[in-house]
Amino acid sequence: MSKIKEKQREKEQKLLDTAFDLFISKGIHETTIQDIVKDAGVAKGTFYLYFRDKYDIMNVLTLRKTVTLFEEAIKSSHKINYKNFTEQFLFIIDYIINALSEDKKLLKFIYKNLSVGIYNTHFQTELKDNFQTNASKLLFEMFKKRADEDELNLPNPQITFFMIIELVGSTCYTSILFNSPVPIEEYKPYLYQTIEKILRP
Amino acid sequence: MSKIKEKQREKEQKLLDTAFDLFISKGIHETTIQDIVKDAGVAKGTFYLYFRDKYDIMNVLTLRKTVTLFEEAIKSSHKINYKNFTEQFLFIIDYIINALSEDKKLLKFIYKNLSVGIYNTHFQTELKDNFQTNASKLLFEMFKKRADEDELNLPNPQITFFMIIELVGSTCYTSILFNSPVPIEEYKPYLYQTIEKILRP
Amino acid sequence: MSKIKEKQREKEQKLLDTAFDLFISKGIHETTIQDIVKDAGVAKGTFYLYFRDKYDIMNVLTLRKTVTLFEEAIKSSHKINYKNFTEQFLFIIDYIINALSEDKKLLKFIYKNLSVGIYNTHFQTELKDNFQTNASKLLFEMFKKRADEDELNLPNPQITFFMIIELVGSTCYTSILFNSPVPIEEYKPYLYQTIEKILRP
Amino acid sequence: MSKIKEKQREKEQKLLDTAFDLFISKGIHETTIQDIVKDAGVAKGTFYLYFRDKYDIMNVLTLRKTVTLFEEAIKSSHKINYKNFTEQFLFIIDYIINALSEDKKLLKFIYKNLSVGIYNTHFQTELKDNFQTNASKLLFEMFKKRADEDELNLPNPQITFFMIIELVGSTCYTSILFNSPVPIEEYKPYLYQTIEKILRP
DNA sequence: GATGAATGAGTGTTCATTCAT
DNA sequence: TATGAATGAACACTCATTCAT
Incomplete structure (x- = not known):
């Protein structure tokens, strides 16, 4: 049995x-x-x-892979003490970037799946929703709570979060996979400085 | 004849x-x-x-559409006097966003095609190259020249340009088409403020 | 056990x-x-x-259902005294028609199965034989014996029986299930009158 | 061209x-x-x-075959003078039986298709309708008109027609193809006599 | 005896591509 | 040049049947 x-x-x-x-x-x-x-x-x-079909297996894969990655990143961030929220948030971003740098297959896969959403009309909502709900939602909840605690006074935390996530996602994809415009390690300082600027009042 | x-x-x-x-x-x-x-x-x-096939016609379409849009944006920006480069650059960005807001079909098409690059291995290089070469290159040349003239002292203009373009591209797509996280008109001020922060020394 | x-x-x-x-x-x-x-x-x-397979279970079903119906009809006809054979025969026919009117599922099933015989070459003989042997044979034995007793002087009892059975079967199917050309109750008098004509010298 | x-x-x-x-x-x-x-x-x-699919080709076949047969039968009946309607009607029936005796493939096919109607729920109406409309309708129109002219005084011509057609159809099928209960040539006199009885007042 | 996971041959249908007209 | 009839490889999906448990 x-x-x-x-x-x-x-x-x-x-x-x-x-x-x-x-x-x-x-x-x-x-x-x-x-x-x-x-x-x-x-x-x-x-x-x-x-x-059920090809899209079913893809859906299952996407969820498992992304949720796992985000959970690991958040869990890992609890081990350290930070002087402020920005530092902790950058730690999480860094964790994810490093993970994806080391597992380029995973990076490709996540990106390709998000593209299916863009592509295929009847998956748009379903996939985006799944992704939002299960993976990035985790991170956003934590982002909002900590931003409040730190009195960052973001006028609109959701929009700020959205901008950072999209910036990180789209630029790191090209940097990690194609070293374009520069390799990821060279790119990181610019990126983190920019995130700091965005979070700075 | x-x-x-x-x-x-x-x-x-x-x-x-x-x-x-x-x-x-x-x-x-x-x-x-x-x-x-x-x-x-x-x-x-x-x-x-x-x-030659379906991908050939798609390729031709992408180039024509994007080059046209970028050229129009730059040409249109020459008509006005700006107090500094940032103002001019934001004008161009705004022109493109407005054009895509009014022509959502075009927005969808450009995005979908870029996704084909992500998707389909043997188109990746070709398409990205075409796009970089013909469309955004136009804009970057102008960005670099003007940034110099204005003594913005960007440590790495290419990276800064890359970050801004990717930020604008990925966030506006969602905002224009899905009003998510907020409609484009509501989103614009946050975006432009963020771009200013990024360009600010 | x-x-x-x-x-x-x-x-x-x-x-x-x-x-x-x-x-x-x-x-x-x-x-x-x-x-x-x-x-x-x-x-x-x-x-x-x-x-053994789908056709095996169908075969078993057909036999059980039809034999049961015919046996009931004949058994039921013994309870009454008739002035002549035609009356008794019409009673049996009427019994079967009533039974099938009340159990349309059974009617559909019997017909559909007979069609399998028509359809499927390698079932033709087997099914028809089974049906003839087990179900209508019962009725024919009785038909012949009683027709003799009553001195109907049918030139060929088997052919007469065959015509009546086929006439009843094919017309009642349409009448009961589709009320076409008229509902069964309306059709019955015409049918019975026709059977009488056929049996009349 | x-x-x-x-x-x-x-x-x-x-x-x-x-x-x-x-x-x-x-x-x-x-x-x-x-x-x-x-x-x-x-x-x-x-x-x-x-x-379009298998059922489309079957439908086309059924219509062509049956309409052709019935038209030929009626057309052929015009060539002769009859002493009464019954004679003419029997001539048509005989023409059809002879045609089907000589073309057993056609007989099988017509029967099998009618069975599809019995079988397959979603073809029942369509096929039956097609058949009724196009083939037997031709014959019934003629039957009704001539029965009136001949003052046969049938209480319900449609029912009478229905009974005869079903009787001919179901019995001849077995007789022609399986010589059961007797070969068609032996069966014919019994059948025609029975039809005369049915039409006789 | 009873199970149900695994199999893979077989189906209808689509569509990029060719080529005679 | 332009056509569109013909092709056939390729696809997703089904289901009767087997067999280890």
Whole structure:
């Protein structure tokens, strides 16, 4: 009984891992379910025992990957004492950037999935919502609370948060993956200085 | 002779316009060449006389659309006298944002195409390059020259430019199309203030 | 021991009942074994312990249902005294028509199954034979015996019987289920009058 | 131009003929589109240039075949003078029975298709309607008019017509194809005598 | 005996591309 | 040049059947 359940978990994980690799290397639209099952070493029908279709498996992957990353970042930030909120926030940003620098596959995947939202009309809301709800929401709650405690007096915390996240996301993607306009380590000081400016009254 | 050439231009333009509309409304992957030729009112084979495939026509469209927009923005900025560079730069940004607010189809299209670069491995370089080369390069040349003249003393003008462009691009997309986190008109003051902070020594 | 046998009977019956309902509501080709076991609440493998395939269970159903109906009709006709054979025969016909009017599901099922015979080459003989042998044969034996006793002097009782049965079957099906060309109660007098004409010397 | 159209007609006809043969020999549900195109010697995609799906081609076939048969029967009946209506009507019936005896494939096909109506819920109405409208309607119009002229005084001509058609249809099918209960030539006198009885006041 | 996870052959359908006209 | 009929590889998805537990 337990052995069966275990084998099932194994199969599901194998499918998730295989899909992850293929989505990154070939793109989602170019990846077929045939590709996934072939690489995962299972029969076609087996895929449908675990996932409804290609977008279902992608959805599951996105959620697991992003939530994990954000949770780790926040958890890790609790270990240290900061002189102010900005320092703590930059620590979290730095944690995420470092994680994505070391796991470029993950970076590609997250970006590609967000693009599916941009692309595919009927996923826009669903995906964006999932992402907002589960991943960045975590971070925003914490951002708002701490900004208040530190009396930063941000006129609109949500907009400030939104700007920083989008700035970090879009610039680091290009910097990490293409070293453009400069490699990430060279870019970091400029970025963090800019974030400080944005948070400074 | 000239009439034939004209008819050809007409056909090419009709195909471009039709593809543009379809790419926006249905997405690129969901648009078939059959759709394009049907709506354009030409035969299937005719498409292949003008374009290699779906991605070829998309490429042509992207370049034409973005270069035009940026050129207009810069040209328009020459009409006025500014007290400093920041004012002129914000004018250009504002021009582009307004243009995209009024032509949401264009906004969607530019974004979707950039996403294709993110997506599809073998387009990444080509598209990004095209875009950088032809469209934003125009703007950056002007940015650098004027920043120098104004003695802004930016430690690294390219990085600063990169950050601003990415910030504007990613946040305005969401704001204009989804009013999220706030509508564009409400968002503008925050954005411009942030850009000023970034440019301020 | 006996309890196990009973449980088995129960399972078989449950499968038969479920299949019957599904065959009627969805049609035989549209009903999958998955549907049957899901509705019956048993595992997929269990089906194959009791039946060879979909057509096997259908075959069993047809026989049980039709034989039962004809037996009831004949048995019921024994309770009354008739002035002649025609009266008794019409009584039996009437009994069957009434039964099928009240159980339209049964009517649909019998007809649909007969059609499978028409349809599916390798069932043609088997089914028709089964049906002839087990169900209408019962009735014909009785028809012939009584027709002799009554000195109807039918030149060919088998052909007469065949014509009447087919006439009743095909017209009542449409009349009961679709009220076409008229509802069954309105149709009955015409039908019985016609049967009398056919039996009349 | 004309050559292309001709080739198209040829292809369509080839598909229709092939489908007809397969529907008869294997049944409709057992015939796949792959079977049809393979036997017809065209590519899979070609099928979809001419027909929407399997049921579309079947529908076209049914209509063409049945309407043709009934029209021929009626047309042929005009060539002769009859002493009364019953004689003319029996002539038409005889014409149809002879045609179907000689073209058993056609008989099978017509019956199988009518069964699809019985089978497949969402074709019931459409097909029955098509059939009624286009084929037997022709015959009924003529039946009614001539029955009036001949002062047959049928209490309900529609019901009488319905009974005769169903009787002929269901009994001849078995007789022609299976010689059951007797071969068609042996059966005919019984059938025609019965029809006369039914039409007799 | 009963289960249900796993299989993979098979289906209908789409669509980029070709090429004879 | 322009056409659009024809192609056939490719796809997502289904489901009867098997078999280890």
